Amino acid sequence: MSPTSRPARVLPLLGLAFFALASAGAKCGQQPPQLGVELVENGGFETGDLSGWTVTGSCEVHDAGSPWASPPVGSYFLYGGDDFDASTCTASQEILLPNQGFRANYLAATPLVVDASAYLRDFSGPLDYDDQAFLKLRYLDAQGVELSSIRTLIGDDASWSQEFAAGLLPVDTWKIRVEVESRFRAGADNDAMADEISAVIDTVTPQLPAQTKPPILQDFRQDAMTVIWETNGNLERPAIEWGPAGSALPNEVTQVETTEVTPSHYVHKAVITGLTAETDYDYRVRMGSQTYATYGFRTAPLATSPFRMTWTSDNQNGPTTFGSIVGLMAARDPDLYFNPGDIVQNGDVLSEWGSYWWTPLSTADFGQTTPTLFARGNHDGEHAFSYAYSALPENESFYSFRYGNTFIVVLDTEASVGSTSPEQDQEAYLVAALSSPEAQAAEFRIVTFHKPPYTNLWDATNFFFCLFGGSGYTGEGSLRTAWVPLFELYDVDLVVSGHTHSYQHAQQNGVHYVLVGGAGGALDTFCGGDFPFFDFTVDSHGYSVMDVNGTSLTWTAYDENDNPLHGFAIAH
Ligand SMILES: [Fe+2]
Ligand SMILES: [Fe+2]
CATH class of the missing domain: 2.60.40.380 (Purple acid phosphatase-like, N-terminal)
Incomplete structure (x- = not known):
């Protein structure tokens, strides 16, 4: 693609000034700095192959005859990998700046902006747990040490979108590694796709952002x-x-x-x-x-120290209530806050990541001073914003960690359950995590995820629909089959979920189940109790405090006015 076909977003090309600067940076016989020039070789894969790219994993080049997509521009595009041997793949190339006329004295004296873009997509809609493609540019110094990086959003839709990444070049940048990552996450194929990879360098006047x-x-x-x-x-x-x-x-x-x-x-x-x-x-x-x-x-506690966590989820479109609850949690001074999902109402609405999540979480500087983790809910979804505005461990969807003397596994009920593909097999992940020496040596084992295996019936429609046998929700049957036996087999003490907008507690076969979905979303309408092993259900907003001290775990739920609702203890 010619640079002129790319929207000039950060700085228009500089015309005469460009030639003056370019010639000023060049000595006789040397290439002038390649300002405003496409620096990616074969960025549209129009050679029909991966010429110019270094590839790890299953990346392929497809043409318009591909069963998966048509190229957005030209005749070819990058496909993550098919034929049932798909894996995460990376196509990269390095732009050595001195070879492009950017010599050390010029780089040291001239502020430069990199303006990069790519067409990206996956095969499923934005709500589906699917493979992910994004473009990332790593700035490396002369020793190959990464100075910083810029990247695009993931392409989260079943149609092509052009995504961008622009920024001021760090001092001491010697080369730029351009990477297209096609992350294999679901299905037999890696159907994360990319095309028209572009990176252009230009001069710029630094501007202080807000x-x-x-x-x-x-x-x-x-x-x-x-x-x-x-x-x-x-x-x-x-x-x-x-x-x-x-x-x-x-x-x-x-x-x-x-x-x-x-x-x-x-x-x-x-x-x-x-x-x-x-x-x-x-x-x-x-x-x-x-x-x-x-x-x-x-920082996180020593393995033998007591610690405190707070829990509440499903704040979604209730920022006033959530902000108030965050203030109450701040007063409890926890070491860690965990939200089992639905942290916004519509994950694809950009403003919600500020008004529904960031702003209420910042009440009393809570989010600034207390580490927060979450499990993805159905409202956060698989939207690109949900990944841009978080930094979760491992594959950013299911992960596990030791905290004090407790081992915590986080699962993703938006990813598939009961699958056999290694990358998406949460059952295999759960077995490996819970049977690990670290987990088995822990005093307590906790598993948390958004949608519950069991909940007392709710019906989101209305009370009367509920009365007449509406299509109420009683939890995820697939989790009862796939996950609950593993909780019991590996001595899980506590399972914490959200999705139901209320507080509930149950105990079955030695496992405590708690639902903490009262952070601010509209409370659900109850049709009454369904499961005999539930001993407490209340239609209330609020939050819970979990104190772990040696062989004792103490749980206390509070309502939105900080009145205690319910409590239980697990003593080993
Ligand atoms: Fe919810
Ligand atoms: Fe939900």
């Missing part, structure tokens, strides 16, 4: 912390400054991954590493020379 979402913490570790924030531009260099609590923040993290959501929404993710367990630190965001508010956090 911070549009303050940092939130998303982590569970003793030695690291993940920070996510948003700005409305990417023409300054993002960083996190940090240090021991009360210090002058002597350290910095400049290796930041930035996702361009829109040209006015850039999500930055940084990981602070080298931390000590159960220790207080301070940090703040820096963009260019502009610093923002300082917050504190504590």
Whole structure:
């Protein structure tokens, strides 16, 4: 694709100024800096093969005869892999800047912007758990060390969308690794697809963006912390400054991954590493020379220490209630907050990630000071925004971790259940996680996910429909078959779900089941009790506090006015 066919979004080509700058950076006989020139070789795969690309995994080039898609431009496109040997694949190429006329003195003296784009798609609609393709550009120094990166959204729809990634080039960049990642997640084929990969460098005047979402913490570790924030531009260099609590923040993290959501929404993710367990630190965001508010956090507890978690889910379109509940949780000073899903109402509505999630979560600086994790719910869905605005472990859908003396497995009820493909087989993952030495040595084992295996009947339609035998919901039958026997086999103590907008507790075959879906979404209409092993159901907003201390786990549920609703204890 010629550069002129690409929308000039960050900076128009510079005309005469371009030639003046280009010639100023070139010595006699040397190539001038390749400003405004397409730097990706065979970005449209129009050679009909992967010429110019280094490939790992199952990537293929398809033409218009492909059964899966037609190319959006030209005659060919990149396909993740079919023929039942699909795997995650990466197609990459490195742009060595000196070879493009960008010599060290020019790079040091000239602010440059990289403007990249790709057409992306998958095979299913945006609500389906499917393979994911995205474009990522890693900035590497002369030693090959990654300085930072920019990336596009994932292509989440069954039609092509052009996604973008633009930003100020870091000082000391020597080469840029252009990567198309086609992440295999579901089905027999890897049907994440890409085409028209483009990257152009141009001169730019740095512009200080505004911070549009303050940092939130998303982590569970003793030695690291993940920070996510948003700005409305990417023409300054993002960083996190940090240090021991009360210090002058002597350290910095400049290796930041930035996702361009829109040209006015850039999500930055940084990981602070080298931390000590159960220790207080301070940090703040820096963009260019502009610093923002300082917050504190504590790293995850030692294996033998008591800890506190809070739980509540399904805040979705109830930000006022959720903000109030977040304030109550903040007053309880937990070490970790877990939300089992439906953190927005419509995962594809960009504004909800601010107004329904980020803003209420920031009540009393809770999200800025308390690490938060979540399980994906049906309302968060598989939308690209749901991945852009989170930094979850492992495959970002199902994951597990040790926290204090407790082992926690997080599953994704939007991914398939009862499947046999290794990448999507949550049963195999659950067995491996729960039978691991780390899990079996833990004092408590907890599994959490959005949709429950059991719930007392609710009917979202209305009370009268309910009375006359409406099509109420009693939980996920497939989970009772596939997962519940594993909970019992591997001595899971506690299963925490959401989806039902209420608080419920049950106990069956030694496993406690709790539903914590009262964070703010409209409460469900109940048709009455169904399962005899449920001992408490209340149609109430609220949250729960879980204290683990040695061989004792104590659970207390509160309503939205902080009145205790229910409690139980597990003692080993
Ligand atoms: Fe919900
Ligand atoms: Fe739900």
